[in-house]
Amino acid sequence: MKKFLITILVIFLLISGFLIYFGRETADPNRKIEWGVTYSAYFVKKLGLDWQKVYLEILDDLKFKKFRLIAYWPEIEPQENVYDFSDLDWQINQAASRSAKIILAIGRKLPRWPECHEPSWAQNQKLKIKNQKLLEYIEKTVNYYKNNSVIIAWEVENEPFLEFGECPVLDVKLLDEEIALVRRLDNRPVIITDSGELSMWIRAAKRADIFGTTLYRWVWHKWLGTYQYPIPPAFFRAKERIVRLFVGQQKPFIVIELQAEPWHKKQIYERPLEEQLESLNFTEFKGIIDYAKKTGFSEYYLWGAEWWYYLKQNGHPEYWNYVKTIVAK
Numbered sequence: 001m002k003k004f005l006i007t008i009l010v011i012f013l014l015i016s017g018f019l020i021y022f023g024r025e026t027a028d029p030n031r032k033i034e035w036g037v038t039y040s041a042y043f044v045k046k047l048g049l050d051w052q053k054v055y056l057e058i059l060d061d062l063k064f065k066k067f068r069l070i071a072y073w074p075e076i077e078p079q080e081n082v083y084d085f086s087d088l089d090w091q092i093n094q095a096a097s098r099s100a101k102i103i104l105a106i107g108r109k110l111p112r113w114p115e116c117h118e119p120s121w122a123q124n125q126k127l128k129i130k131n132q133k134l135l136e137y138i139e140k141t142v143n144y145y146k147n148n149s150v151i152i153a154w155e156v157e158n159e160p161f162l163e164f165g166e167c168p169v170l171d172v173k174l175l176d177e178e179i180a181l182v183r184r185l186d187n188r189p190v191i192i193t194d195s196g197e198l199s200m201w202i203r204a205a206k207r208a209d210i211f212g213t214t215l216y217r218w219v220w221h222k223w224l225g226t227y228q229y230p231i232p233p234a235f236f237r238a239k240e241r242i243v244r245l246f247v248g249q250q251k252p253f254i255v256i257e258l259q260a261e262p263w264h265k266k267q268i269y270e271r272p273l274e275e276q277l278e279s280l281n282f283t284e285f286k287g288i289i290d291y292a293k294k295t296g297f298s299e300y301y302l303w304g305a306e307w308w309y310y311l312k313q314n315g316h317p318e319y320w321n322y323v324k325t326i327v328a329k
Helices: 002-022 041-046 051-062 086-096 127-145 172-185 202-207 234-247 273-279 282-294 305-313 318-328
Strands: 034-038 066-070 101-106 151-156 190-194 210-215 218-221 225-228 253-259 299-303
Touching: 041 051, 041 305, 051 086, 051 305, 051 318, 066 086, 066 299, 086 101, 101 127, 127 151, 127 172, 151 172, 172 190, 172 202, 190 202, 190 253, 202 234, 210 234, 253 282, 273 305, 282 318, 305 318
Parallel strands: 034 066, 034 299, 066 101, 101 151, 151 190, 190 210, 210 253, 253 299
Antiparallel strands: 218 225
């Protein structure tokens, strides 16, 4: 216990020192920033919207050229050994026709609640069998898309080291099997992601060809309610430099998920519009973007496009229109 406490103290002092030193730096405001977006047809359906129409609007009105799309296991393999790539094919083909590029997320733990997504036919299987079926779905998906040049990287699982969502306990050996499988099947980069505020990054970054952090500002806790993380933008620059001491200097670090929708105990589609806007008003929304720019990364994937569209359809187009000005720069 004494050794553990000393280690924690040393880490705290190192981080504090880096924050004090790098807090005097400011990110170059004129640097080139690339903006991407996560899109989930699964979540659009939860909002009661037309998932194809929303996707086309993101492509043609917001004009994103970088997408993070999601190969949900229940949608890819709705019945055991029966695969259906049709909806994902449509998304990828629409992106290709507009010269957009795609990060494809695969695995059990993928974006959107309940975080871990399993087909109903697999849920009661023994764990060993279920995990083997997971690897088979990953292999089938990578083989299906590995000759598609629109896909530039594979995200294997989403924040695997963060205990969040309705998920089994992390099996690190299984995670490493998934990563090794993808690398054996295809030579495109593997992205491993981690929480920007709640994780140390090292375990994820060591396994990644590209490391992706999340970045959240306004969050919810059962004891604190909605609150803003009390950390400066320099925290992320300092954290990156510390982690690079362990994982190398050349590996790209990106923001794979930049909060641009409210986070609450209940899901957005379970709350009235007024409460959604109270949880993340327009001023706070713009503040997140400004904060993110100061963290110094060069590539950000925004989180919440489905919600901006929902707001636009319900008399609040300002969120959507603001993002349009950012992407256009």
